Amino acid sequence: MSKSEVGIGLVGSGFMGRCHANAFRSVSGLFDVACEPVLRVIADATPELAAQAARNLGFARCTDSWKVLVADEEVDIVAITAPNVLHAPIALAAIETGKTIYCEKPLATTAAIALEMAEAAEAANVVTLVGFNFLRNPMIGLAREMISSGEIGEVTGFRGRHAENYMSDPDAPHSFRTDPQGGGALADIGSHIISMARYLLGPISDVQADCRTFHTTRPECFDSTKRLPVEVDDMTHALVRFESGASGSLEANWAATARTMDLSWEITGTKGALAFSQERMNELKVFSNIPGRSGYTRIEAGPSHPPYGRFCPAPGHHIGFNDLKVIEVAELLAAHAGITNASPDFREAYEVQKTVEAMQVSNVSRQWVVV
Amino acid sequence: MSKSEVGIGLVGSGFMGRCHANAFRSVSGLFDVACEPVLRVIADATPELAAQAARNLGFARCTDSWKVLVADEEVDIVAITAPNVLHAPIALAAIETGKTIYCEKPLATTAAIALEMAEAAEAANVVTLVGFNFLRNPMIGLAREMISSGEIGEVTGFRGRHAENYMSDPDAPHSFRTDPQGGGALADIGSHIISMARYLLGPISDVQADCRTFHTTRPECFDSTKRLPVEVDDMTHALVRFESGASGSLEANWAATARTMDLSWEITGTKGALAFSQERMNELKVFSNIPGRSGYTRIEAGPSHPPYGRFCPAPGHHIGFNDLKVIEVAELLAAHAGITNASPDFREAYEVQKTVEAMQVSNVSRQWVVV
Amino acid sequence: MSKSEVGIGLVGSGFMGRCHANAFRSVSGLFDVACEPVLRVIADATPELAAQAARNLGFARCTDSWKVLVADEEVDIVAITAPNVLHAPIALAAIETGKTIYCEKPLATTAAIALEMAEAAEAANVVTLVGFNFLRNPMIGLAREMISSGEIGEVTGFRGRHAENYMSDPDAPHSFRTDPQGGGALADIGSHIISMARYLLGPISDVQADCRTFHTTRPECFDSTKRLPVEVDDMTHALVRFESGASGSLEANWAATARTMDLSWEITGTKGALAFSQERMNELKVFSNIPGRSGYTRIEAGPSHPPYGRFCPAPGHHIGFNDLKVIEVAELLAAHAGITNASPDFREAYEVQKTVEAMQVSNVSRQWVVV
Amino acid sequence: MSKSEVGIGLVGSGFMGRCHANAFRSVSGLFDVACEPVLRVIADATPELAAQAARNLGFARCTDSWKVLVADEEVDIVAITAPNVLHAPIALAAIETGKTIYCEKPLATTAAIALEMAEAAEAANVVTLVGFNFLRNPMIGLAREMISSGEIGEVTGFRGRHAENYMSDPDAPHSFRTDPQGGGALADIGSHIISMARYLLGPISDVQADCRTFHTTRPECFDSTKRLPVEVDDMTHALVRFESGASGSLEANWAATARTMDLSWEITGTKGALAFSQERMNELKVFSNIPGRSGYTRIEAGPSHPPYGRFCPAPGHHIGFNDLKVIEVAELLAAHAGITNASPDFREAYEVQKTVEAMQVSNVSRQWVVV
The missing domain is CATH 3.40.50.720 (NAD(P)-binding Rossmann-like Domain)
Structure with a gap:
């Protein structure tokens, strides 16, 4: 060794x-x-x-x-x-x-x-x-490459979401997630869809969000007979504009009854479009505009989409959530060794968090906020 | 006879x-x-x-x-x-x-x-x-019945859209659709998703929209060498609140490259959820929360969902767009004969249009508007 | 007029x-x-x-x-x-x-x-x-055109089925369908998948079938207290060889609990593949082998696929079962007027029926039968 | 430690x-x-x-x-x-x-x-x-449990397949896979769908197979200018009967142009049905027959389906192919320690291989073979 x-x-x-x-x-x-x-x-x-x-x-x-x-x-x-x-x-x-x-x-x-x-x-x-x-998914890498190479033309529209149901039970207890200090659906999982939007389309410049709390009290963690007030959002819908000129909407929702991991988006360009959901993380849908043959093509992750080939020798085998973490750690080790620059680093994480806070501010002011 | x-x-x-x-x-x-x-x-x-x-x-x-x-x-x-x-x-x-x-x-x-x-x-x-x-679809009728009966609990979230690509070509000519008088994606097809949202969840009370025009000129209809300026929206994203307390977002987009008829929505309730897209108009997805068996069930239109049985004797045969119009005309004749009340009537169509205009106003003011 | x-x-x-x-x-x-x-x-x-x-x-x-x-x-x-x-x-x-x-x-x-x-x-x-x-579906026409033009290469494999559930209830009564004279799942709906296989790939030359009867008695039609023996098949699986050299399998099943209209097939060629199900009759899946972008493309029926444009001006609107019959009648009228040759005619229907009977014979002999 | x-x-x-x-x-x-x-x-x-x-x-x-x-x-x-x-x-x-x-x-x-x-x-x-x-997939475990508990009634029909495209290129070289000694699509991947069929439904008693070779020569492994004859099958379709009384069909295909891992099946019972494809390995489709609400429910793998919870704390995260191997090794260690009986053991693997050979024999004799 x-x-x-x-x-x-x-x-x-x-x-x-x-x-x-x-x-x-x-x-x-x-x-x-x-x-x-x-x-x-x-x-x-x-x-x-x-x-x-x-x-x-x-x-x-x-x-x-x-x-x-x-x-x-x-x-x-x-x-x-x-x-x-x-x-x-x-x-x-x-x-x-x-x-x-x-x-x-x-x-x-x-x-x-x-x-x-x-x-x-x-x-x-x-x-x-x-x-x-989630950024480590080879299909997200493929999407980014297709967008930056112009394969789908100029991006006009974004429609994204991170929706899960882990807090849809009104008796799910209070925790660090529901703590006003940094909690709420927007901070907890909205940050994922924001980071992915930035990864694929660049900075978000303007936001207008509408945050909602449906379960206004939740049981105390260690004494379920007591209920504490909840101030953080269960669901946020937001309008977003990107520096690139694209715009669209975004949702964070931890009370989405039917959803377990709908970290999903559709990105529309002038020449094509892409669609993805983490619920089918080994697939990317790519639209190409061929007369009489137009439609979304379901591309399956495979060795053509690095680093998938590190895990399996052929498409169809599928990587899982834990494999994304292995890819992340491989990146970490390469950055630690000075071979690559680590990304997303603290600076990028700050940018995500700044976007979250701009949304929270816009919710209170009921006006658009520049990030 | x-x-x-x-x-x-x-x-x-x-x-x-x-x-x-x-x-x-x-x-x-x-x-x-x-x-x-x-x-x-x-x-x-x-x-x-x-x-x-x-x-x-x-x-x-x-x-x-x-x-x-x-x-x-x-x-x-x-x-x-x-x-x-x-x-x-x-x-x-x-x-x-x-x-x-x-x-x-x-x-x-x-x-x-x-x-x-x-x-x-x-x-x-x-x-x-x-x-x-589109309201005449038996699956929309089923959805409405399930919502009003409380089968999915209290509705919290709505995420809807009408996206097509018929104007995504920058050289699609000017027409009544692009005329400032009542034109634009929001007025043209946004009205469909608004009418459906109202049909399923009741009145929309507050809106905040962001309208975008990507193709700022288009060829004159009968002389494609001349281009005229376009002022109406190609794509609008909007936040919406319903009188019922539900809220969410809504999109109208006629430049959605990959979409032909994505008149679609997901409605989340505290006990279940429903999802629909006109691109698969003979299906309704219903989520029910059964431990270890949770998931969306794909329900196919059939004789249990009137008036489907008027067209086909068994599920799986499918009705088409023109059949929706036949259902509408059957309703019209019943109303003409005084048997039922016609709906949606002019009053309801006015309410839809008022919502469209409130969105257009909010886009200019960059503020929430009460409908 | x-x-x-x-x-x-x-x-x-x-x-x-x-x-x-x-x-x-x-x-x-x-x-x-x-x-x-x-x-x-x-x-x-x-x-x-x-x-x-x-x-x-x-x-x-x-x-x-x-x-x-x-x-x-x-x-x-x-x-x-x-x-x-x-x-x-x-x-x-x-x-x-x-x-x-x-x-x-x-x-x-x-x-x-x-x-x-x-x-x-x-x-x-x-x-x-x-x-x-079912042959009148524009997507079936597109499939046939793609096969005959060589777009998917030489056809090697066929996997087809017509599965419904209308006789899965053991108390569904006796009728002409269950009458030995021409009845059974194979004759009733197997004929559809056989006619479609012939329409797309040409004559079936050799067959070997396995017919099964699960519900061996059924109530008499007008007196449900009496049960009559059933001799016809509820489900048949068959191996088939085509004159063209392709081969595969085929199923007819009227006791397919989960299926309403799974008249479906996948056709594999050396360069591509096609997949279809009548349960989503406005879609054809086309596989094209593009490095890093391979996958099934979901093509939606539209005006590029005649005679769809007779019914709707744009893709995404969808035709339904009854529209297939309108197309059939348009063909009938053209043939009646001497403009086209009617197809499938009695001769073709005889060929389908001969294939059904060859399968029934093979089931008894437990050997391959030349059609 | x-x-x-x-x-x-x-x-x-x-x-x-x-x-x-x-x-x-x-x-x-x-x-x-x-x-x-x-x-x-x-x-x-x-x-x-x-x-x-x-x-x-x-x-x-x-x-x-x-x-x-x-x-x-x-x-x-x-x-x-x-x-x-x-x-x-x-x-x-x-x-x-x-x-x-x-x-x-x-x-x-x-x-x-x-x-x-x-x-x-x-x-x-x-x-x-x-x-x-593939048997280690929690969704396969769930399917087995549902079948053995009678949740879908008595099983009548099986329709299974393992189709991939790794040998669809006629210039894919000779290897141990194409060696007559134990090679061919049926032996190589047909064994997977046979083992899964046995795992879910018990022993296969009778078979009748049709084996096809489309690429009759392939390049020598280390000298692609020379081509060697190929005798093993590229594609096999087979009829199968189970000891339980169920019957159906099964395909093994390594030249399935459009498929990467279509290890898939539909199992029909008198009260319900199940469907699965390894191409979406974190999903099981379960049909339940509820009037007006019938349809396949897409169940996502989650902690309710052991040992999924060993990998991820919530549904929607997804396990991958390599995780199946981890589950297998956990089973191996438990059996090594005497805690459980190892399965599938050599005896079971022999039974699978015997079924493969019975199919090969039936292909030559053109008659049904008792396994």
């Missing part, structure tokens, strides 16, 4: 923590990575949780203090899957040590804090990557 | 004129109508066109004057498929004669004129019906 | 009778027909039924004797929608009069009788047309 | 070898496995290839001799992804050592050899598992 090793420190062992661990374990068997990730330290809220996580996920050591993890000399990359409110302190501490940072979204609880983080990282020249994993 | 006859006078013999004629010819073989429609008079712009139309469509007589047609004593129902600008004068003249009026949409070139027409019709107590044919 | 008239005599007023009547009433408003059909005489089992049918469907006269109808001098075209067992006597009588004959499928209760009918018609040089209406 | 370790020896490092390695690396972070797999030895054709594979896939040691690997005392499980012809010698050697064996399909080049392997394994009482990975 002649590859140099890179020490991983992971903060948090919930769903996303497991995803990270799995990706770090798998990546070198699937990608030609510059360095071999080694699971060195995991941190969680209590010593017991941390020990269990180390055992389950295969980390060598554990701690109940993220500060200890950040300071650990054998940790080269700090992966942050802790609650949103902790992203900033952990990341800022890691920036001071010069370590590479891999942080889940949303980057911070406010755009102002996100900007502070981005500026600190840039000043310290550290590598940062934010986990907008 | 003991049924009483009802004399039909049709103004206009374009696509919609043929549709009307076909529906009047077919209806009594498919429905138990109270009276037998007889094609008496057709009017068109010139004597030659009128004569040809009479021959092709099977009318007994013809004229180049709609006034003659309206005044004809053997005409009981005046069907109007003339250019939009003529709807008002023809309808107002017909109202004076007390005849039943069947008019294509949009009812008038402005909401004010539409209101005048509605009030005149109500004062004269004449039967009026406006051709929002 | 200068067009010459053609007198229609219709035997039978069930579902198919209504279809015929509707098509004859509509056709001249939609197609440029050479002659105007006039509904002259309708025959049904009793004078009462015949009178009611005349009133409902708009025929001038009625009779309870098909012989009277066939002999009527004002009847130019005899349309037969009577029970299968009557097809032969009516058609043979009509052939003697030299009238044009429009007969529902299956043509006869045995292939031998069908052959006798075909030979009689050919000897008398009368025009015959058999109601395999 | 208190879990006991289990030493893995992997023969072969092609696509399937990488799949195995990835699954062994990931499994303990996703499942609560009884023992921790450790990648000890990898064998490949040459020392160089073996060394490279060890480096890429993370094995501690390497060898160019599978015999050395099998004899290695630190190897507890022998995973076989070598060419088909080597399965038997490697497996038989491993059986002698008493080691657990994890072998790719097809198990052997003939059913006779497969039987010998199964009997040897049973006599030695070793754990065997064969890589029919």
Whole structure:
């Protein structure tokens, strides 16, 4: 094993923590990575949780203090899957040590804090990557390439959405998601469709949003007999204009009864169009305008759409959600090794968050807001 | 043939004129109508066109004057498929004669004129019906029934659209569609999705729209070397709030490159959801929330969904666009005979037009507008 | 109205009778027909039924004797929608009069009788047309054109099916459908997929079928307390070889619980492929092999696919089942006027029936049978 | 890390070898496995290839001799992804050592050899598992549960297929796949749909197949100027009867131009039906017969369908092909630890192969063959 090793420190062992661990374990068997990730330290809220996580996920050591993890000399990359409110302190501490940072979204609880983080990282020249994993889908890469090459002409319209149903039950309890500090459907999943819109079409310049709260109280997390008021949005519909001249609409909805992962969009150009939904993540629909033969073609992910071929040798086999995370980690390692520039970095995550906040402002003012 | 006859006078013999004629010819073989429609008079712009139309469509007589047609004593129902600008004068003249009026949409070139027409019709107590044919789909009837019965719970979200591509070619010529008087994608096809939204969810109370014109000039109709400026919208995205408390977004787009008839919507309720697209007009998707078995069920139109059984004896056979017009004419005849109340009538068409205009106002003011 | 008239005599007023009547009433408003059909005489089992049918469907006269109808001098075209067992006597009588004959499928209760009918018609040089209406779909026409032009290369594989659920209820009563004389799923709907396979790929040369009966008794039609034995098949799967060298499989199933009209097929060629289902009759899926962009394109029926434009001016509007019958009647009138050759005629219907019988023989012998 | 370790020896490092390695690396972070797999030895054709594979896939040691690997005392499980012809010698050697064996399909080049392997394994009482990975899909598990519980009634019809296009190019070179010894579409991928049919519906009792070879020569693997004759099938269609009384048809096709992974089926029962395609592997369509609401429901894979929840916390995220292999390896480890019985084992793989051979025999005899 002649590859140099890179020490991983992971903060948090919930769903996303497991995803990270799995990706770090798998990546070198699937990608030609510059360095071999080694699971060195995991941190969680209590010593017991941390020990269990180390055992389950295969980390060598554990701690109940993220500060200890950040300071650990054998940790080269700090992966942050802790609650949103902790992203900033952990990341800022890691920036001071010069370590590479891999942080889940949303980057911070406010755009102002996100900007502070981005500026600190840039000043310290550290590598940062934010986990907008859906951008890693080979079909999204194909879409971006088709748009930027002009294959669908000039883009005129965008119609996007991230709709799920995980909060459609009025008795789904209060949590960090429903906390006014950075919570709500728009912040939680609207950020995904905003990041994807930016990835494909560039910056959003003007917004006008309408935020709605349907479930105005929710049970307290540990005492379901008490109900607390909810102030964040369950559903937001927004009008958007892009700097490019395109415009359209966008929805964030965590009470979308029928939807599990409708991170979807249709992008219309003057010569063609593209349509995608994460509910069928191995497909991209491409419209081409051939007389008598016009229609959407359902393109299946395959080795022609890198890095799909890292996972499967032929189309039709399908990659899954966890594979997107492996691609993200491969990107992270390449950036850590200085081979590529990490993207989306803290700066980009700040831009997303700024767009979210502009929408929230427009909802209150009932007027268009320039982002 | 003991049924009483009802004399039909049709103004206009374009696509919609043929549709009307076909529906009047077919209806009594498919429905138990109270009276037998007889094609008496057709009017068109010139004597030659009128004569040809009479021959092709099977009318007994013809004229180049709609006034003659309206005044004809053997005409009981005046069907109007003339250019939009003529709807008002023809309808107002017909109202004076007390005849039943069947008019294509949009009812008038402005909401004010539409209101005048509605009030005149109500004062004269004449039967009026406006051709929002898509409402006649048995699957739309099923959707409405499911919503009003509470089968999907309280409705929270609406996401609708009417997108076609018939004006996506920048060289599609100027026409009544692109005339500032009542033209534009929003007025032309946005009216369909607005009428359907109202039909399913009730009145829209507040709107905020963003109208865009991509093709700012178009060739003159009879001299393609000259280009005229276009002021109407090619694409409009709008936020909408309903009186019921639901809210969402709505799009009208006649430059939607990939779409031929995406008159579509998803309606989300607290207990279920419905989804429909006119591109698959014989299907309704119904979501029901059964643990481990949740998902959208694709329901096919069949005899359980009246009046489908009038056309085919079993599901899977499918009705088509022209059949919707036959259903509309069956409704018209029932209303003419006093058996049912015609709907949507001029009043309802006015309400749709008022909503369109509120959107246009909001686009200029860049603020929410109360309808 | 200068067009010459053609007198229609219709035997039978069930579902198919209504279809015929509707098509004859509509056709001249939609197609440029050479002659105007006039509904002259309708025959049904009793004078009462015949009178009611005349009133409902708009025929001038009625009779309870098909012989009277066939002999009527004002009847130019005899349309037969009577029970299968009557097809032969009516058609043979009509052939003697030299009238044009429009007969529902299956043509006869045995292939031998069908052959006798075909030979009689050919000897008398009368025009015959058999109601395999699904062939009239513009998308089927497009498929045929693409296959014969070589657009999908040499055809290798066929996988077809006609599956419905109208007999899946074990208590669906005995009827002419379950009568050993010409009944069973294979004869009733298998004939549709066989006729379509022949229309698209040419003659079937060898067959091997496996017929199954799941509901071995069914209630007597007018006394549901008595059950009669059923000998005909509910489901048949068959292997088929075509003269062209292609091969594949085919299913007929009237107990297909989940299916309403799955008259569907996939045809694979060396360069492309086509897929169709009548459950989405306005769509054809076309596969083209473009590196990185391969996939099925969903083509929507539109004016590029004649005679769709006769019904609607733009794609996305959709034609329905009854429109297929209008197209069929337009073909009938053109053949009656000597403009085109009628197809599928009695000869072709005999070939279909011969294929059905070869399958039935192979099921008994458990060996391949040359058709 | 208190879990006991289990030493893995992997023969072969092609696509399937990488799949195995990835699954062994990931499994303990996703499942609560009884023992921790450790990648000890990898064998490949040459020392160089073996060394490279060890480096890429993370094995501690390497060898160019599978015999050395099998004899290695630190190897507890022998995973076989070598060419088909080597399965038997490697497996038989491993059986002698008493080691657990994890072998790719097809198990052997003939059913006779497969039987010998199964009997040897049973006599030695070793754990065997064969890589029919598609059975591991949670949606297949759900289908099986629904069938066995009677949720869709008595099963009457099966219509299945495994169609891909990887050999549709006539210049795709000769390989082990086209070798008469165990090659052909039927043996290669037909085995998948046969194993799945058996998994869902039980043993197939009678078959009648029609095998076709379209590309009768193919280029030699290392000298494309020479073409060799091909004797194996490109496409097979077969009629099948099940011991349960159900019947239907089945296709294996590796020249299916439009298909990448159409391992698909529809299973019809007297009360319901199920439909699945691996091209949308995270979906199962379930038909339920509710008056006016009948239709296929698209059920998305989610935590209600174990072991989906091991990978993702909510529906809509999707698992991929490689995850199926992780599930398989979790099963392997459980069986190795004596917690569960491995399935499908060598005996079951023999039964599949026997069915394949019965089909091949029937193709030659042109008669039905009892399996």
